[in-house]
Amino acid sequence: MGQLWIGLRRNRKAFIGLAIVLLILLVALAAPLLTEYNPAARTGRPHQPPSAEHILGTTRLGQDVWARLIYGAQTSLAVGFAAGLLITVVGTTLGIVAGYRGGKTDEVISFFTNMVLVVPNLPLLLVIASFVGQAGPMVIALILGLTSWAWGARVTRAETLSVKQRDFVKAAEMMGEPQWRIMAFEILPNVFSIVGINFIGSVIFAVITEATLEFLGLGDPNVISWGTMLYNAQKASALSVGAWWDILAPCLALALLGIGLSLLNFAVDEIANPRLRTGGRLARWTSLVKSGEGRL
Amino acid sequence: MSDALLSVSNLTIDYIGAETDFRAVDDVSFDVAPGEVFGLAGESGCGKSTIAFAVSRLHAPPALIRKGSQIRLAGRDVLRLNRKDLADFRWREVAMVFQSAMNSLNPVLRIEEQFYDVLRTHTGCTRNEARARTAEMLKLVDIKPERMRDYPHQFSGGMRQRIVIAICLALDPKLVVMDEPTTALDVVVQREILQRIDELRRQRGFSVLFITHDLGLMVQFCDRIGVMLSGKMVEQGPSEAIFRAPQHDYTKRLWASFPSLKGGVLG
Amino acid sequence: MPFLLRRILFYLAAFVAAATINFFLPRLMPGDPVALMFSSAASELPPESLEALKLTFGFVDGPLWKQYLTYLSSIFTGDLGVSVKYFPLPVTDLLGRALLWTVGLVGTATLVSFVLGSFLGMVAAWRRGSRLDVVLSVSAIFATSIPAVVTSLVALFVFGFTLGWFPTGYAHDPALDPSFSLAFFASVAHHAILPLITLCFVLTGGFTVTMRNNMINLLGQDYVVMARAKGLSDRRVMVWYAARNALLPTVSSLAIALGTVLGGSLVTEVVFNYPGLGNTLYQAILARDYPVIQGQLLVMTAAMLVSNFIVDVSYVLLDPRLKGSG
Ligand SMILES: Nc1ncnc2c1ncn2[C@@H]1O[C@H](COP(=O)(O)OP(=O)(O)O)[C@@H](O)[C@H]1O
Numbered sequence: 001m002g003q004l005w006i007g008l009r010r011n012r013k014a015f016i017g018l019a020i021v022l023l024i025l026l027v028a029l030a031a032p033l034l035t036e037y038n039p040a041a042r043t044g045r046p047h048q049p050p051s052a053e054h055i056l057g058t059t060r061l062g063q064d065v066w067a068r069l070i071y072g073a074q075t076s077l078a079v080g081f082a083a084g085l086l087i088t089v090v091g092t093t094l095g096i097v098a099g100y101r102g103g104k105t106d107e108v109i110s111f112f113t114n115m116v117l118v119v120p121n122l123p124l125l126l127v128i129a130s131f132v133g134q135a136g137p138m139v140i141a142l143i144l145g146l147t148s149w150a151w152g153a154r155v156t157r158a159e160t161l162s163v164k165q166r167d168f169v170k171a172a173e174m175m176g177e178p179q180w181r182i183m184a185f186e187i188l189p190n191v192f193s194i195v196g197i198n199f200i201g202s203v204i205f206a207v208i209t210e211a212t213l214e215f216l217g218l219g220d221p222n223v224i225s226w227g228t229m230l231y232n233a234q235k236a237s238a239l240s241v242g243a244w245w246d247i248l249a250p251c252l253a254l255a256l257l258g259i260g261l262s263l264l265n266f267a268v269d270e271i272a273n274p275r276l277r278t279g280g281r282l283a284r285w286t287s288l289v290k291s292g293e294g295r296l
Numbered sequence: 297m298s299d300a301l302l303s304v305s306n307l308t309i310d311y312i313g314a315e316t317d318f319r320a321v322d323d324v325s326f327d328v329a330p331g332e333v334f335g336l337a338g339e340s341g342c343g344k345s346t347i348a349f350a351v352s353r354l355h356a357p358p359a360l361i362r363k364g365s366q367i368r369l370a371g372r373d374v375l376r377l378n379r380k381d382l383a384d385f386r387w388r389e390v391a392m393v394f395q396s397a398m399n400s401l402n403p404v405l406r407i408e409e410q411f412y413d414v415l416r417t418h419t420g421c422t423r424n425e426a427r428a429r430t431a432e433m434l435k436l437v438d439i440k441p442e443r444m445r446d447y448p449h450q451f452s453g454g455m456r457q458r459i460v461i462a463i464c465l466a467l468d469p470k471l472v473v474m475d476e477p478t479t480a481l482d483v484v485v486q487r488e489i490l491q492r493i494d495e496l497r498r499q500r501g502f503s504v505l506f507i508t509h510d511l512g513l514m515v516q517f518c519d520r521i522g523v524m525l526s527g528k529m530v531e532q533g534p535s536e537a538i539f540r541a542p543q544h545d546y547t548k549r550l551w552a553s554f555p556s557l558k559g560g561v562l563g
Numbered sequence: 564m565p566f567l568l569r570r571i572l573f574y575l576a577a578f579v580a581a582a583t584i585n586f587f588l589p590r591l592m593p594g595d596p597v598a599l600m601f602s603s604a605a606s607e608l609p610p611e612s613l614e615a616l617k618l619t620f621g622f623v624d625g626p627l628w629k630q631y632l633t634y635l636s637s638i639f640t641g642d643l644g645v646s647v648k649y650f651p652l653p654v655t656d657l658l659g660r661a662l663l664w665t666v667g668l669v670g671t672a673t674l675v676s677f678v679l680g681s682f683l684g685m686v687a688a689w690r691r692g693s694r695l696d697v698v699l700s701v702s703a704i705f706a707t708s709i710p711a712v713v714t715s716l717v718a719l720f721v722f723g724f725t726l727g728w729f730p731t732g733y734a735h736d737p738a739l740d741p742s743f744s745l746a747f748f749a750s751v752a753h754h755a756i757l758p759l760i761t762l763c764f765v766l767t768g769g770f771t772v773t774m775r776n777n778m779i780n781l782l783g784q785d786y787v788v789m790a791r792a793k794g795l796s797d798r799r800v801m802v803w804y805a806a807r808n809a810l811l812p813t814v815s816s817l818a819i820a821l822g823t824v825l826g827g828s829l830v831t832e833v834v835f836n837y838p839g840l841g842n843t844l845y846q847a848i849l850a851r852d853y854p855v856i857q858g859q860l861l862v863m864t865a866a867m868l869v870s871n872f873i874v875d876v877s878y879v880l881l882d883p884r885l886k887g888s889g
Pocket residue numbers: 311318320338339340341342343344345346347358359
């Protein structure tokens with residue numbers, strides 16, 4: 001953990017990624033301070049282009065796009081992190097149990113994991129969501145959590161298999177520690193970087209998928225989120241009537257959040273897997289070669 | 297000095313870190329005469345492989361061969377070779393057997409193909425000429441030539457290492473570097489392979505730079521030995537002398553930690 | 564071949580699992596499943612068609628297992644019911660027509676981006692740390708982290724509406740009837756370019772990153788170092804020793820990526836109003852046309868399983884260790 005933190009501080013990708021995510025988080029939390037408008041209320045004429053009054057213009061219903069964007073950020077972030085957490089908890093638990101217990105347990109869990117991996121995720125979500133009706137954000141988070149853990153379970157299991165062979169696990173087994181303690185206190189801390197990658201990856205996935213489901217008309221259109229902004233804008237044919245701000249605002253917000261989270265994810269990956277790292281030592285090496293201090 | 301085949305002098309190699317460097321090889325000098333077997337001994341991590349890599353210029357960043365280092369082979373300044381000369385120099389002059397027998401052959405190419413790419417690159421020969429040469433080399437190491445159409449996974453570990461040795465000798469190099477060539481193999485196979493290498497060396501006259509941490513093997517197999525301790529060469533000389541009258545404390549301790557040697561090998 | 568046979572059995576199980584979800588989902592929801600699924604149908608369909616539809620989905624008198632078997636047997640005889648919105652069009656016809664467009668679009672996009680992405684990943688890994696590597700890696704991160712909805716909408720806005728280079732919807736000029744004429748094919752190609760480029764943009768980055776990471780992990784392998792020691796050209800080492808081996812894990816990750824590919828194509832089709840599965844589905848969702856929504860899961864799963872099987876076969880062809888040996 002300590003190492004992870006030091007690595008994060010030195011890594012430029014991590015720094016930029018974290019800055020982006022924190023910025024969006026801050027804007028979301030401070031939404032009431034950053035706009036005077038009620039995001040749900042009609043506060044102007046329909047489809048007004050950006051102006052001093054409405055800095056990102058208005059929707060077809062005359063709502064303020066900036067207000068919807070920053071209040072919507074709350075929903076997107078909440079769903080992203082809640083679903084990401086759920087996906088990670090389920091995936092990590094199943095992965096560690098399968099990897100550590102082995103035998104029949106492993107066979108059963110792995111079979112289901114592989115099965116979930118070959119049933120295409122979005123079509124499955126569409127069917128479930130369509131039966132749920134107009135799903136609120138937290139229902140979407142729950143559905144995502146219950147259907148999207150397979151990838152995490154698979155990679156955690158693989159990592160557990162290798163950690164299981166190490167001496168300290170063997171030692172704990174000799175001391176007669178109960179299995180759950182070994183899994184929770186010996187294995188889990190040692191697969192932490194995989195869990196981290198899984199978590200950030202799942203948050204990205206959840207944010208994107210929530211937006212997609214809502215865009216496809218499976219969300220509750222009265223909720224204010226980036227996905228429903230897209231849905232309403234698309235339904236209002238915003239692009240063909242030239243109201244680009246209505247659709248580009250949530251687009252850019254989603255892209256920015258996605259990029260921030262991905263940068264973080266790649267940074268964690270690089271820290272966990274030193275071979276992928278290219279940073280400081282290489283720059284130093286290059287300058288040494290250039291100054292004639294040595295060669296290959 | 298001038299009659300040495302390989303002459304390494306003041307070789308210093310660092311692994312560059314983000315802030316500090318790690319000196320893996322520190323001012324090492326030694327010579328290997330034509331036809332000689334020179335052994336590099338020392339515990340794991342003391343820099344043996346780092347030297348072996350430097351001889352064929354195989355290092356990649358963050359390794360850095362410091363200025364002032366010199367490696368000469370058959371009169372050529374290895375560290376000054378340009379790209380084209382280096383490609384030509386590799387394998388024709390210095391061939392190499394790597395540590396893990398299981399992993400030195402490309403799993404997705406047929407054995408034949410792994411001979412052919414060396415032969416074509418260096419001699420420009422046709423596929424048929426390459427096949428003839430491959431068959432000849434495989435026979436040298438007791439592997440049926442028909443099996444050149446097989447893939448590496450179809451051979452045992454010992455056979456794979458013999459195939460690697462056959463590939464090494466395909467161009468009749470002057471020096472073969474062997475980095476712990478038998479570590480991954482069991483004892484019987486290990487003997488077999490070393491004996492075969494010894495015979496081949498006598499027939500063909502190449503020199504060997506032999507690296508191992510197994511001192512028993514080393515004393516038996518090498519004409520001269522250099523002993524390394526954390527990057528430095530602390531002692532070198534004929535095997536007999538190093539074994540019977542070690543000068544350096546570390547060498548003495550190294551011998552002491554292998555008590556079985558006294559009776560078994562030279563007795 | 565036992566390996567492939569095992570996979571086929573597994574895929575069959577996965578398909579049944581998808582069907583099982585379809586079967587239980589309406590029955591797990593609160594309220595009457597029949598009313599839930601056919602609420603709109605009841606008013607629009609003739610009574611005897613509604614009865615047939617109920618039978619197809621296993622709503623028969625009898626215990627649950629009997630209903631389940633009824634449903635499975637209708638699926639395996641290729642009966643997915645009729646569309647409520649486009650009554651009396653059978654779901655299989657509706658989806659089959661759409662599938663053609665989707666397969667064309669997705670197949671091309673996957674192939675192009677896999678080849679391109681793997682190539683870029685190979686080059687980036689081989690020259691890791693160089694400026695080229697940094698540029699490729701960072702662009703790949705950006706491209707993969709932007710949702711397909713966003714990419715599609717922005718592409719449509721910029722190249723369709725603003726610049727006017729490409730049509731803003733549909734798969735061919737509606738004035739042209741489908742035929743084997745040059746004009747028709749030209750129109751199809753012209754309409755496909757923008758969705759294709761968008762999908763490739765979404766997909767290529769992922770393959771680049773996968774290939775780069777796999778390859779970097781392989782560069783330290785003894786056989787790669789030995790290939791360099793052999794004096795082979797850089798190109799030969801990069802392609803035939805490093806990349807050729809790194810391709811194996813990349814191909815197996817392709818199987819997992821196919822889910823994302825299908826998902827991405829659904830969205831892209833909706834945005835570009837492309838008459839594939841995605842768009843059909845979108846219309847079905849808006850109309851709560853449940854037979855179509857359920858049918859698409861089965862069709863998509865089948866498509867996914869077939870593509871997975873193709874990946875399995877190419878894996879076997881690429882890895883000599885799987886050939887011949889049990
Ligand atoms: N790529 C590398 N980066 C940093 N340090 C390295 C690298 N490769 C080797 N080293 C360090 O250099 C030292 C010498 O390694 P090596 O030559 O492989 O030792 P030996 O072959 O004698 O066991 C070791 O301590 C090892 O940790």
